[in-house]
Amino acid sequence: xxxxxxxxxxxxxxxxxxxxxxxxxxxxxxxxxxxxxxxxxxxxxxxxxxxxxxxxxxxxxxxxxxxxxxxxxxxxxxxxxxxxxxxxxxxxxxxxxxxxxxxxxxxxxxxxxxxxxxxxxxxxxxxxxxxxxxxxxxxxxxxxxxxxxxxx
Numbered sequence: 001x002x003x004x005x006x007x008x009x010x011x012x013x014x015x016x017x018x019x020x021x022x023x024x025x026x027x028x029x030x031x032x033x034x035x036x037x038x039x040x041x042x043x044x045x046x047x048x049x050x051x052x053x054x055x056x057x058x059x060x061x062x063x064x065x066x067x068x069x070x071x072x073x074x075x076x077x078x079x080x081x082x083x084x085x086x087x088x089x090x091x092x093x094x095x096x097x098x099x100x101x102x103x104x105x106x107x108x109x110x111x112x113x114x115x116x117x118x119x120x121x122x123x124x125x126x127x128x129x130x131x132x133x134x135x136x137x138x139x140x141x142x143x144x145x146x147x148x149x150x151x152x
C-alpha cells in the first residue's frame with residue numbers, strides 16, 4: 001500500500017513531527033483563541049451585562065498586553081516548529097512564515113508603542129486587531145508537517 005503525501009497516519013508521521021504538529025495547534029488555540037474570545041466575547045458580554053464603559057475600557061487595557069505577550073510567546077514557539085520542517089528561505093516564501101513574521105512585528109510594535117507613546121490607543125487597538133487577523137488567517141493554513149520523503 002502506497003501512502004500519499006496527504007496521508008496523516010502513524011506511518012507517514014514520525015514522533016517529533018507529530019509533537020510539532022500538536023505544539024503548533026495548541027499554541028495557535030491559545031493565542032488566536034485568546035485574542036478573539038477576549039475582544040468579541042468577553043468585552044461584549046461585559047457590555048451586555050451593563051458594566052460601565054470606562055470599566056470595560058479598563059478591562060481591555062489590562063488584558064490586551066497580557067494577550068499580546070502570550071501571542072508573542074506562542075508565535076515564537078510556532079516559528080520554532082515551522083523551522084523544524086523547512087529552511088529559513090522556505091519560511092520567508094511560505095504564507096505561514098509570512099503571517100508569523102507579521103504577527104511578530106505587530107506584537108513587538110504593540111509593546112514599543114505602549115512604552116513610548118501610551119496615548120496612541122487607536123494604534124494599540126489596530127495592532128491588537130491586526131494581530132488577531134494574522135492569527136485567523138494562520139488558522140486556515142495547514143499544520144506544518146515533515147514527511148519522510150522531505151527528510152532526505
